[in-house]
Amino acid sequence: MDVRRNTVLEAWMAEHGHSSNSFARELNSAVERLTGREGRYDGRAVRDWKSGRVRWPNARTREALKDVTGRPATALGFAPRGQAAAAAPQEEEPDVKRRTFVGGMAAAAAATAAPTVTATRRIGMGDVDRLNMRFAEVIASDHRHGGQLGIEHRAAALANEALNLQNAGSASQRVRSSLYGSAAAFRSSAMWAAIDGRRYDDARAHMREAQALAELSGDQAIKFRIWSHAGTMFRHMGRPADALAANDVARRLHVTRQDPLFASLGLSRQAAIHGAAQDRTGTRRAFDQAQDAMERADAACDRPVWLSAFYDQAELDSLALSAYLALGEYEVAEYHAHRCLASLRPYMARSRAIATTRLAHAQLGQGAADTATATAMTVPADTATHHARVAHMLQEFGAALRATAPLSPAAQTWSEHTATWRPTP
Structure with a gap:
């Protein structure tokens, strides 16, 4: 058999920065969009196309190729059996030439691209x-x-x-x-x-x-982020049933089956929702599953920046702190608070303030008003006054302190401390 390399496909992939493996992933996503089922292409299949060993893919593959590239298979160097492969179909030559010319201009301009764009x-x-x-x-x-x-x-x-x-x-x-x-x-x-x-x-x-x-x-990863955020939003709003429904949408996405770290995040947020709903059994089970999934996750896996920048053991402990605090299990909450604070990354100032405030609540729940007040006072004043969630939790802390120990030195100390946050008339 006369085997000729598919230089047209190779050129398109090179222009768009694709390796064989990344192109296969794009095709798998396209198949899922078209059929509802994830594709099964891999780098070897793409290499077979580039080498010319496969000159005319099946109909589903041709549809996926068109979805990803915007071109029919014949414009990507493929040819039906019995026909010679061409660089592009004759009936589409003007359009292909135009795209090639524009693509060349874009490549030359990429390094110095200005915000202003032109029609070409x-x-x-x-x-x-x-x-x-x-x-x-x-x-x-x-x-x-x-x-x-x-x-x-x-x-x-x-x-x-x-x-x-x-x-x-x-x-x-x-x-x-x-x-x-x-x-x-x-x-x-x-x-x-x-x-x-x-x-x-x-x-x-x-x-x-x-x-x-x-x-x-x-994009499955960004769908996961949005629905997972929705679950957190409803949890903060006091709507645990809606929170579970939204978080379940995130957890059912196939990205959670591909990467255990996504599964772990979905499970840890589910556990936090169970805590808000006063479901002790569900909370413990979900956290155990989240911990197991995190330990199975490959640390070297390439992940979106929004996930790799925040989700780790410290965040899992932060969510456990929230859940057990809601359940009134203050000793367990304090344990997770210390674990979280010990491993938080230095740049996560907002997360540190939230965990510190929750730690103060957990200590107050155990009757340690002096210790709790000292902990709450370590939250930076700028965060305490400008971050709405932290400010709200500190207001709740002050109310709980006054309710449980209204005449204590701790309550007086807290009142004097918070007075410094108010702007001078």
């Missing part, structure tokens, strides 16, 4: 990469400050910027899906900032936008 610009993965760098900045800002209106507005603006790129020029299906994924990621960060700031109406509006964008992207 081709949007590429370089544009997506630049958005992803800004997404990492939003994530870092959230971990330092959290809940701020400025973070919410910035993330929403970047979501719109990602959407504007859709209309700024031509792009492959892969790039368009990635842009929708970036927009969904930014919108989910705006949603989280609103949740963290207790602005729940705004959070629900961002959630609806994020869910629609995630569907357009087909």
